[in-house]
Amino acid sequence: MSCKRILAAATLALLAGTAHAADPLKIGMITTLSGPAGYLGQDIRDGFQLAIDQNKGQLGGVPVELVVEDDSLKPGNARQIADKMLSEQGIKVFTGMVFANVAFAAVPEILDNDALYVSANTASATFAGKDCHPNYFVSSWQDDSQGESAGALARSLGYKKAFLIAPNYQAGKETMGAFKRFYKGEVVGETYTSLDQTDFASEMAQIRAAMPDVVYEFEPGGLGIAFMRQYQQSGLLKEIPMVVHPASLDQVIVQAVGDAASGVKVTSHWNDDLDNPVNKAFVAAWRAKFGDRPITYYAAQGYDAALLIGAGLEKDPAGASDVVALRKGLLSAEIPSVRGHFKFGPNQHPVQDWYSLKAEKGADGKMVLKTDSKVLSAHSDSYAAECKMPAE
Secondary structure (H helix, E strand, O other), X not given: OOHHHHHHHHXXXXXXXXXXXXXXXXXXXXXXXXXXXXXHHHHHHHHHHHHHHHOOOEEOXXXXXXXXXXXXXXXXXXXXHXXXXXXXXXOOEXXXXXXXXXXXXXXXXXXXXXXXXXXXXXXXXXXXXXXXXXXXXXOOOOOXXXXXXXXXXXXXXXXXXXXXXXXXXXXXHHHHHHHHHHHOOEEEEEEEEOOOOOOOHHHHHHHHHHOOOEEEEOOOOHHHHHXXXXXXXXXXXXXXXXXXXXXXXXXXXXXXXXXXXXXXXXXXXXXXXXXXXXXXXXXXXXXXXXXXXXXXXXXXXXXXXXXHHHHHXXXXXXXXXXXXXXXXXXXXXXXXXXXXXXXXXXXOOEEEEEEEEEEEEOOOOOEEEEEEXXXXXXXXXXXXXXXXXXXX
């Protein structure tokens, strides 16, 4: 081969190597973008992308590309999307699933292919205890913490008799058990609803007949809007107070239902008025980009998931191409969070504070959620002690 050809070949190889090195890390986001619960996934997506945009297309100094697909709240869809992203696109880092039944269909496939999953919302008991997994991280909560915090609040408020209502799927069942674990009072009734239910007249009749001191309700997204409105229209809001967790009353729901949220108590690990630098930066950036669009905890969790991955990549840039390096980076990194202090328990789930929020009218007359008091401090989940991660 002539010197010119050798030089040309070397130049092409160098250019190809440079182009390959500049390829961004693809992060697969499988989330719910359509239907009544579509805004939940939209907020997770937009919160995650906001963190990327703030860092000029990078996380932890590494160029990234967010690849987003809608699971339509169908477990089979999520599994198919995960398969495609793994086999056709070579994606090794995933996030975004909103609902437990959807995640349960796709997350095992992701983990079985040695990829890494960072949950920005649901985190069922499956991977929190004895079946915890080295490649499974949670930036949001363990699902039971929602019910536990609501149960703790109901107990502290002195309610003796409670009626419980939740959707008939894994997270619904887990949150009912979690509420009872911390509530300790008498449960005078409990019922399950479907994930596509819009008419709750039957449930209202059951509540009225049971005559509880308080209703604990878990109905996420559009389901929560429908339930809250019907609860007020039935006259029950004036008779029986409600204690809920954030999936049942976020900033979108509280504005949608208006006065129907008046007096409802809600627990949460985050609110837009939390006073810490990371949260202030997030809220300011969100409002600058989206105006008066409500900021939900779904958006905050999406943002935190991106910060978490960025912290791991910054700790060890090799994590862009090596899942083991990224995992080690995540475990050893100092993690910034909109919630303030953040650390992982032994099962790689958050240990965090939970607060009581109250619905009230803001200066513009719109109903908003304001942080009231702390309910649980440095709260870990009930399964962490059962997790025994394999040695490195």
